[in-house]
Amino acid sequence: MINKQVATIAAALEGVQDGATVLVGGFGSVGQPNALIEGLIEQGARNLTVVANNAGTGHVGLAKLLAADRVRRIICSFPRSSGSVVFEELFTAGKLELEIVPQGTLAERLRAAGAGIPAFYTPTAAGTKLAEGKETREIDGRLYVLEKALPGDLAIIEARRADRWGNLTYRASGRNFNPVMAMAGKCTVVQVQEVLPLGDLDPEIVVTPGIFVDRIVQIDATQPGQ
Amino acid sequence: MASTDSNLRPLSRMEMAARVARDIPEGWYVNLGIGVPTLIADAIPAEREVILHSENGLLGMGPAPAAGEEDPWLINAGKQLVTLRPGGSFFHHADSFAMIRGGHIDLCVLGAFEVARNGDLANWATSAADAAPAVGGAMDLAAGAKRIWVVMEHLTKDGKSRLVENCSYPLTALGVVERVYTNLAVLNVTQAGFVVREIIPGMSFAELQEKTAAPLIAGM
Numbered sequence: 001m002i003n004k005q006v007a008t009i010a011a012a013l014e015g016v017q018d019g020a021t022v023l024v025g026g027f028g029s030v031g032q033p034n035a036l037i038e039g040l041i042e043q044g045a046r047n048l049t050v051v052a053n054n055a056g057t058g059h060v061g062l063a064k065l066l067a068a069d070r071v072r073r074i075i076c077s078f079p080r081s082s083g084s085v086v087f088e089e090l091f092t093a094g095k096l097e098l099e100i101v102p103q104g105t106l107a108e109r110l111r112a113a114g115a116g117i118p119a120f121y122t123p124t125a126a127g128t129k130l131a132e133g134k135e136t137r138e139i140d141g142r143l144y145v146l147e148k149a150l151p152g153d154l155a156i157i158e159a160r161r162a163d164r165w166g167n168l169t170y171r172a173s174g175r176n177f178n179p180v181m182a183m184a185g186k187c188t189v190v191q192v193q194e195v196l197p198l199g200d201l202d203p204e205i206v207v208t209p210g211i212f213v214d215r216i217v218q219i220d221a222t223q224p225g226q
Numbered sequence: 227m228a229s230t231d232s233n234l235r236p237l238s239r240m241e242m243a244a245r246v247a248r249d250i251p252e253g254w255y256v257n258l259g260i261g262v263p264t265l266i267a268d269a270i271p272a273e274r275e276v277i278l279h280s281e282n283g284l285l286g287m288g289p290a291p292a293a294g295e296e297d298p299w300l301i302n303a304g305k306q307l308v309t310l311r312p313g314g315s316f317f318h319h320a321d322s323f324a325m326i327r328g329g330h331i332d333l334c335v336l337g338a339f340e341v342a343r344n345g346d347l348a349n350w351a352t353s354a355a356d357a358a359p360a361v362g363g364a365m366d367l368a369a370g371a372k373r374i375w376v377v378m379e380h381l382t383k384d385g386k387s388r389l390v391e392n393c394s395y396p397l398t399a400l401g402v403v404e405r406v407y408t409n410l411a412v413l414n415v416t417q418a419g420f421v422v423r424e425i426i427p428g429m430s431f432a433e434l435q436e437k438t439a440a441p442l443i444a445g446m
Contacts, residue, residue: 027282027283027301027319028305030282030305053319077361077362077363078360078361079358079360080357080358081305087358088358098359100358100359100360100361102361102362102363102364103281103323103361103363103366104319104326104363104365104366104370105366106319107318107320108320122327122369123327123370124365124366124369124370125365125369126369126399126400127399128397128399128400129396129397130361130365170316172299172316173280173282173283173284173299173301174299175283175316175317175318176283176318176319177319178318179318179319180318180319207318223298224299
C-alpha cells in the first residue's frame with residue numbers, strides 16, 4: 001500500500017545534504033511551510049542554496065533559517081520588505097550571496113525544471129540589468145533572454161489537503177509557488193492541514209497530482225506560516 | 227511669467243486613481259501595481275465588471291474583507307488581506323505569470339521613478355548601492371501586459387521631473403509605457419514623444435512644459 005505520509009517532521013526531512021538546493025514555497029508567509037523550515041533548522045544541513053520568492057521577515061521561518069547561518073546563497077525575486085532585517089544584515093555584511101530573478105522567470109524556471117525543459121526564452125528583463133551576462137535572441141523581431149531551468153534537491157511546500165498518494169489541494173493564495181516547486185523538487189516534502197482517505201479528494205479538483213510528491217506531514221495550522 | 231502656484235490644485239493620490247479608473251472599461255483584465263495603482267480598485271464603480279488580477283494567483287480580486295470575514299490565506303501582491311469576487315479563481319505562480327507574460331492582461335497600471343519619452347520605464351531600482359536589489363513581478367508585467375499605464379507624481383519631492391528624455395535609473399522594460407497619469411496632467415506616449423491630453427485647471431501648457439524635463443506636444 002502506498003502511503004507517503006510520515007509521522008514526524010524529522011522523518012520527512014531525513015537525508016537532506018549539506019550544500020543542497022532547497023525550494024521553499026510561499027508568497028510572504030502565506031503558503032510558506034514554516035513547520036518544515038523549523039525542521040530543516042533542526043536537521044542541521046548547512047551551506048544551502050535557498051530558492052524562495054522572498055527572504056523572510058522578522059525572526060521566524062526563512063529569516064530564522066538565514067539567522068542560523070545555514071544558507072550560503074538565496075535565489076529570489078523580492079528579498080527586501082519591511083521587517084526583512086535578518087536578510088539585510090547578512091547581505092550588507094557580505095555573508096549571503098543573492099541572485100535576483102524576476103518573479104515570473106523564477107516561476108517558469110521552476111516549472112521548466114519539473115517539466116524537463118532545460119532552458120527557455122522570455123521577454124522579461126530583455127534590455128535591462130537583469131539580462132546582463134545572459135544569452136539573448138531576437139525572435140520574430142522581439143528580443144528575448146535565455147533562462148535556465150531551476151531544479152531543487154529538496155522542495156518544502158505547504159498545501160491544505162492531501163491523500164496518501166500525495167495528491168494535493170491548496171488554500172486561496174497559499175497556492176502560489178507550491179505547485180511548481182513540487183514539480184521541480186527531486187524530493188518534495190509537503191506540510192498539510194488534513195490528510196484525507198484515498199478517494200475523498202475529487203480528481204477534478206486535485207491541483208498537484210501525487211506523482212510530484214514524496215513525503216507528507218500533517219501539521220495543525222490555523223494561520224499561514226505555522 | 228510665473229503662475230500663482232497657490233491657485234493650482236494638483237490631484238491627490240485618490241484623485242489620480244479615480245482619473246485612471248474612469249478610463250478602464252468593463253471586461254478588461256487588469257493588474258494594479260503596489261502603491262497608488264492599488265487605489266484604482268476602489269475607484270472603479272461597483273456595477274462595472276473589471277476583473278482584477280493579482281500576481282500571486284488571483285483573478286477576480288475583491289476589496290479588503292469586512293471585520294470577521296478575513297481569510298488569512300487570501301492576500302494580494304502587496305500582502306494585504308483581500309476577498310474574491312463571485313467568478314474569481316485561484317491558480318499557481320506559473321499560470322499567473324503565463325497570463326502576464328502571454329499577453330492576456332489587458333492593462334497593468336504601475337508606479338514609476340521615471341518614464342522616458344520613448345516609453346522606457348524605470349520603477350524597480352534606484353542606484354542606491356547599499357540596498358539589495360528586489361524586482362518582484364515588475365519586469366514580467368512591464369514586458370507582458372497588453373498596455374502599460376503609469377500613475378505617478380509629476381515631480382519628485384525634490385522638484386525633479388519624473389518624465390524624462392532618458393531614464394537614469396535602471397530600466398524595468400524598454401519602450402512599454404503607453405500613457406502616464408500624473409497629479410498635473412494626462413499624457414500619451416507616442417512615436418513623437420509625450421502628447422499632453424489633459425492639464426489640471428489653471429495650469430497652462432507652457433507652465434507644464436517648464437516643469438517637465440522632456441519635450442511635450444500639445445494634444446488637449
